[in-house]
Amino acid sequence: MKKCFALGLVLYSIASVAQWENSANVLQNDAYHADPKGYLSQLDSSKTKSSLLIDRVPFDTLLLNVNGRERVTSVDYNDWYTMYSALKFANSDSSLLPPFKVLQLYSKSKYISEHVNVIAVFDCQFKRITQQALENGKLVPEKNKLNDIKADSSCYSTERALAATCFTSNFFGDALHFVFPSSLYFSNNVSDELISIDIDGGNGRGFQNVFINQEFTVNYENISSYIELIVKMVFKNRSSGQIENLYMRTSFYRQSDVNVPVLSAAPKSLGAENSVALKVSLEQYYPYLQYYQAPYPFILDPVVVSPQYTLQVSYLMAPKNNSTKLRRPFIMVDGFDPKDQRDYRETRHDEADSKLLPYERDHRGLFHYLNGDPSPWYHQNSDANFVADLRNYGYDIVFINFMYGDGDVNTNAELLRGFIKEVLNGVNFRDNQTEEMILVGPSMGGLITRIALTTMEQNREEHFVKS
Numbered sequence: 001m002k003k004c005f006a007l008g009l010v011l012y013s014i015a016s017v018a019q020w021e022n023s024a025n026v027l028q029n030d031a032y033h034a035d036p037k038g039y040l041s042q043l044d045s046s047k048t049k050s051s052l053l054i055d056r057v058p059f060d061t062l063l064l065n066v067n068g069r070e071r072v073t074s075v076d077y078n079d080w081y082t083m084y085s086a087l088k089f090a091n092s093d094s095s096l097l098p099p100f101k102v103l104q105l106y107s108k109s110k111y112i113s114e115h116v117n118v119i120a121v122f123d124c125q126f127k128r129i130t131q132q133a134l135e136n137g138k139l140v141p142e143k144n145k146l147n148d149i150k151a152d153s154s155c156y157s158t159e160r161a162l163a164a165t166c167f168t169s170n171f172f173g174d175a176l177h178f179v180f181p182s183s184l185y186f187s188n189n190v191s192d193e194l195i196s197i198d199i200d201g202g203n204g205r206g207f208q209n210v211f212i213n214q215e216f217t218v219n220y221e222n223i224s225s226y227i228e229l230i231v232k233m234v235f236k237n238r239s240s241g242q243i244e245n246l247y248m249r250t251s252f253y254r255q256s257d258v259n260v261p262v263l264s265a266a267p268k269s270l271g272a273e274n275s276v277a278l279k280v281s282l283e284q285y286y287p288y289l290q291y292y293q294a295p296y297p298f299i300l301d302p303v304v305v306s307p308q309y310t311l312q313v314s315y316l317m318a319p320k321n322n323s324t325k326l327r328r329p330f331i332m333v334d335g336f337d338p339k340d341q342r343d344y345r346e347t348r349h350d351e352a353d354s355k356l357l358p359y360e361r362d363h364r365g366l367f368h369y370l371n372g373d374p375s376p377w378y379h380q381n382s383d384a385n386f387v388a389d390l391r392n393y394g395y396d397i398v399f400i401n402f403m404y405g406d407g408d409v410n411t412n413a414e415l416l417r418g419f420i421k422e423v424l425n426g427v428n429f430r431d432n433q434t435e436e437m438i439l440v441g442p443s444m445g446g447l448i449t450r451i452a453l454t455t456m457e458q459n460r461e462e463h464f465v466k467s
Contacts, residue, residue: 020447021266029415031144031261033058042145048156051093052126052188058077059086067244068123068280075147076251078119080165087161103184112289116215119199120184121164121231121248128154160189163250170363171254172345173221173262176201179215191233195243200230207232221255245311260345260367261387264317283344285403286311309408311414312401313423314344318394318425326429326437330395332370335443337405342366344399348452366399369442395438398424402448409444413451417461420452425464436466 032039037056045051054063063083065073075083084100096337106135107118129146133155140147166178180197198207201218207230210216220227229250289310321327334342341348346365362376372384390397400419402412423429424437441449456463 002390010302029141032146039144040146043139043148044151044357045092047148047151047153048127049153050125050127050156050158052087052113052124053088053128053156054086054159055129056090056092057086058414059090060081063087063161064159066161066163066248068160068233071414072247072249075163076167077164077167077169080163081092081119083161084122084161087122090126091137091246094429098186105435106184110179114177114215117168117171118180119164119166119178119180119229119231120182121162121180121186121233123159123160123185123187123189123246125160125188128159130155131156145417151265162233162246162248162300164229164250166229166250166252166253168346168348169252170332170348171227171252172257173254173261174257176220176254178210178218180210180212185212189235191239192237192244195234195236197234198232200232202227202229220254220256221322222258224253224255224259226253227254230337238302238444241327243362255345260365261316264315282313284313284423286313286415287424288370297406308409310403311415311419312343312403313419314395314399316391316399317397318391321396322395325431326397326398326424326434328393328398329398329437330425331392331398331400331439332366333438333439333441333445333449334402334405335441335445337402340401340403342377342405343401363443366401370397370399382414405444409448410451413448413455415446417452417455418465420456421461428466434464436464440464442459 017029036058040053040056043049043053045053059081062075062079063086065071066075066083081100088100091448091457103120107120110116110118129139133151134141138149138151138155141148166177178199178201180199197212198211199210199216199218202208203218203220208218209215228249228251231250233248235246236242237243237244239418287310318327344366344367346350346363349361349363364373364375367387371387387397400416439449439453441447453465
């Protein structure tokens with residue numbers, strides 16, 4: 001099986017590291033802390049027999065507790081990011097760098113286009129300076145540098161770190177779809193051959209064998225809970241033929257369909273030239289999505305991107321509405337949302353999430369906002385269940401997410417105006433039994449709806465919105 005070693009350089013923040021760890025205590029000085037790479041710049045890298053010397057960066061002790069054998073600590077998405085960044089920044093070969101943002105883009109695009117969650121794994125061997133090398137004088141600490149007197153390979157220990165992530169801390173649904181892409185398996189391990197991969201999805205049903213680049217499904221009970229997913233990788237040593245099982249654990253929180261309802265199938269309201277065929281037709285995009293080939297050789301699949309100011313539209317139809325039309329439309333328009341972190345299901349936080357205060361870790365999506373679910377800083381009305389009440393009264397709820405949530409207000413308003421005219425009030429959604437719609441928009445969403453409706457009225461266009 002072909003393996004790729006794709007470790008590279010990204011901006012690495014010392015503030016994101018929970019704890020410094022170095023095998024050599026003498027390195028705990030101000031000069032090293034100020035510039036680790038500069039302090040170690042005099043070392044002969046050929047003696048490490050590796051381009052990856054972890055002492056070049058401040059790294060979290062967690063990196064030493066994921067060796068796949070006797071130390072298999074469970075990590076979450078932000079843990080994985082911290083360790084991955086340290087490994088990339090410690091690598092002297094800057095040509096082997098897929099930026100972490102590219103991995104995020106790939107993961108998000110895979111979910112948008114196919115509703116599949118990718119699992120990424122790094123399996124990296126790296127070197128560390130030993131305390132013995134400092135005590136026997138082979139490496140001599142000076143004021144501004146560590147001097148290489150007569151160091152050899154024995155001055156460096158060899159470590160191995162393995163960890164997996166799913167690029168999110170929150171999942172939604174009782175049936176989750178995953179894939180293990182070969183392009184997101186990063187390894188510099190040349191002595192072992194990967195034989196097989198088994199996944200325990202944390203649903204009480206044990207391991208299932210999975211295949212590289214092939215989608216698999218894990219089914220859960222309808223109870224929201226924290227989940228620990230276990231990845232078992234079976235290796236065969238190329239020289240000795242010895243078989244070894246190594247393990248990785250990653251954790252996330254899963255909300256059941258009972259808590260966040262599965263979206264309704266989107267009616268075919270857009271022309272074929274403007275539509276994207278999703279594996280599960282839960283959302284639509286207005287006007288359309290575009291595909292392009294990512295400019296990174298390790299990404300082999302086409303990646304989905306959205307043209308500027310595209311709408312992502314999610315439908316939650318009333319239980320008794322068996323027609324293909326909207327009957328009592330209730331439209332919710334999203335507010336200010338830089339980086340499009342919020343959609344129907346959740347608000348995602350990027351790798352800087354570890355810097356957020358507890359009350360800033362608000363993972364609610366548009367569903368939760370409309371439903372009246374409590375925020376991290378305001379816990380009243382925890383049983384509002386407004387969405388269930390709306391649907392029981394026969395309302396068909398449409399959630400509109402601006403994929404450029406901090407984009408130009410007038411441009412987004414014009415986009416909303418087009419969507420109301422061409423889609424919501426088009427023949428595929430509206431007939432003589434469709435009521436006037438209720439249109440709400442919190443924060444910037446309210447401003448955008450006012451501009452869109454005012455423009456339609458000035459142009460004498462019927463918007464069918466209740467006054």
